[in-house]
Amino acid sequence: MIQNDRAFIQSDLRAFIQAVDQGNQLAVVNGAHWDKEMGAVTEVLYRQKVEKSPMLLFDDVPGYPHGYRCLYGMFGSPLRLALAFGMDPGKSDNRLEMLDHFRNVIKKGFKQIPPKEVQGGPVLENILRDDQVDLLKFPVPIHHELDGGRYIGTACGVVTKDPDTGRVNIGTYRVEVVGRDTCTSYISNGKQGRIQRDKYLKAGKPCPVVVIIGCDPITYLAAGYTMADKIPELDWCGGLMDRPQEVIRGELTGLPFPARSEIVLEGEIMPDETAMEGPFGEWHGYYAGEARPEPVIRVKRIYHRNDPILTCAASQKPPHAHLFERCFLRSAALMDSLEGAGIPDVVGAWTHQAGSGRTFVAVSIKQRYHGHSTQVGLVASQVNPVGYVGRWIVVVDDDIDPTDLNDVIWAMGTRCDPKSRTTLLDNCWSSRLDTLVTDYGKLTNSRMVIDACKPYERYDEFPKVAQTSKELAAEVRAKYPQLFR
Ligand SMILES: Cc1cc2nc3c(=O)[nH]c(=O)nc-3n(C[C@H](O)[C@H](O)[C@H](O)COP(=O)(O)O)c2cc1C
Numbered sequence: 001m002i003q004n005d006r007a008f009i010q011s012d013l014r015a016f017i018q019a020v021d022q023g024n025q026l027a028v029v030n031g032a033h034w035d036k037e038m039g040a041v042t043e044v045l046y047r048q049k050v051e052k053s054p055m056l057l058f059d060d061v062p063g064y065p066h067g068y069r070c071l072y073g074m075f076g077s078p079l080r081l082a083l084a085f086g087m088d089p090g091k092s093d094n095r096l097e098m099l100d101h102f103r104n105v106i107k108k109g110f111k112q113i114p115p116k117e118v119q120g121g122p123v124l125e126n127i128l129r130d131d132q133v134d135l136l137k138f139p140v141p142i143h144h145e146l147d148g149g150r151y152i153g154t155a156c157g158v159v160t161k162d163p164d165t166g167r168v169n170i171g172t173y174r175v176e177v178v179g180r181d182t183c184t185s186y187i188s189n190g191k192q193g194r195i196q197r198d199k200y201l202k203a204g205k206p207c208p209v210v211v212i213i214g215c216d217p218i219t220y221l222a223a224g225y226t227m228a229d230k231i232p233e234l235d236w237c238g239g240l241m242d243r244p245q246e247v248i249r250g251e252l253t254g255l256p257f258p259a260r261s262e263i264v265l266e267g268e269i270m271p272d273e274t275a276m277e278g279p280f281g282e283w284h285g286y287y288a289g290e291a292r293p294e295p296v297i298r299v300k301r302i303y304h305r306n307d308p309i310l311t312c313a314a315s316q317k318p319p320h321a322h323l324f325e326r327c328f329l330r331s332a333a334l335m336d337s338l339e340g341a342g343i344p345d346v347v348g349a350w351t352h353q354a355g356s357g358r359t360f361v362a363v364s365i366k367q368r369y370h371g372h373s374t375q376v377g378l379v380a381s382q383v384n385p386v387g388y389v390g391r392w393i394v395v396v397d398d399d400i401d402p403t404d405l406n407d408v409i410w411a412m413g414t415r416c417d418p419k420s421r422t423t424l425l426d427n428c429w430s431s432r433l434d435t436l437v438t439d440y441g442k443l444t445n446s447r448m449v450i451d452a453c454k455p456y457e458r459y460d461e462f463p464k465v466a467q468t469s470k471e472l473a474a475e476v477r478a479k480y481p482q483l484f485r
């Protein structure tokens with residue numbers, strides 16, 4: 001029985017872990033090594049069980065004290081994501097319902113609530129200053145075999161402040177350990193943290209920074225969620241949690257971090273010092289080149305709880321342990337974009353794990369007019385989040401579940417004539433990370449829109465589907481409950 005108390009679950013990482021445990025989705029693994037073993041256990045298990053895989057809490061890591069733990073797969077299942085967002089966990093087997101709920105929470109009466117500063121909190125249980133700083137005090141993992149080093153930040157939040165506007169940003173950007181008190185972070189072009197960082201570095205000044213590793217589920221999800229530039233993540237979190245996030249300000253930088261965080265690093269990104277960063281497995285399941293120089297972060301303070309939990313998210317060939325939440329959030333964003341474009345009767349959308357959460361997306365619609373499905377496919381191919389590095393866009397009818405690949409492929413095989421109902425687009429927005437882009441002076445790709453809806457002119461005459469009706473299915477389920485349990 002899960003104690004579905006939203007305020008409690010959203011209060012910190014440990015409360016969230018407790019709720020996941022009550023939902024029988026937590027496994028504690030003792031003795032796995034930080035050197036590739038934790039990453040491999042997570043990957044092999046997730047590949048086998050996918051969304052049925054538990055969240056993994058590694059303890060007794062060789063060379064580290066009992067209680068210094070690493071956590072993988074925080075939101076790797078619908079139930080875990082439902083718990084984090086305060087949704088009914090009983091409804092977590094219907095992803096479209098979950099999407100509706102999430103989108104309604106975000107829209108309805110959602111008001112940003114600024115954080116509240118507090119003077120103390122569990123994260124101050126241990127403070128390491130200057131010479132005491134040692135990043136490898138924690139069981140920092142090498143996640144996969146070809147990674148360039150130990151990554152202390154993967155499921156983390158990097159906090160920076162715009163020197164002009166004062167806006168505080170939190171983004172999930174990976175952080176690699178370089179030495180006892182130095183690390184680097186890879187922040188790609190255009191990200192808010194990069195824009196803010198570069199303003200300091202271009203002026204020859206160090207950029208104050210805080211890295212949060214392990215915090216309440218909402219702050220972590222906000223860090224990895226692309227929201228409008230003007231919305232401060234902590235205020236968004238407050239809105240979602242219906243209360244101000246309680247934050248402490250770093251001794252040196254004054255930057256805020258949640259008082260109940262697990263581990264927090266505080267320091268400066270240096271304007272004149274770089275170190276090699278990477279390689280690291282990327283979101284699409286490949287390595288994207290060799291190590292490259294990135295600005296060094298000099299860490300001057302570490303704040304951490306007793307028995308700290310280091311949160312981890314290592315991308316790799318899908319499916320993997322932190323892709324479900326990205327697929328979910330991007331699917332919600334796609335539905336918002338289509339609705340925002342004024343398109344009626346979009347019933348559902350899903351960006352699939354098999355497409356790394358970007359390259360294969362299905363949208364279901366209730367067809368209303370000739371050309372409706374073409375309109376949906378073409379618009380979906382260009383708007384956030386598919387507009388960037390999208391590849392395959394499939395439009396299906398509302399009797400097809402867009403989250404179910406079997407359903408989608410069946411529709412493609414029986415309702416789409418490839419010669420007349422597919423559209424090829426060229427010169428679309430892509431990235432250096434796109435495995436098929438070779439011209440780095442022109443980062444574009446092509447993509448295909450597949451109209452797998454019944455032809456509208458034959459909609460009513462289209463062959464009937466050979467499938468048990470909902471009513472009869474409900475009857476037999478009720479009659480033979482043991483069989484269907
Ligand atoms: C687990 C995870 C790891 C990520 N790693 C990186 C990274 O290393 N570098 C990067 O630029 N973006 C990374 N991202 C994407 C950014 O966090 C995401 O685009 C976010 O919206 C950035 O925040 P911003 O919009 O405030 O810049 C990652 C996202 C997640 C969820």
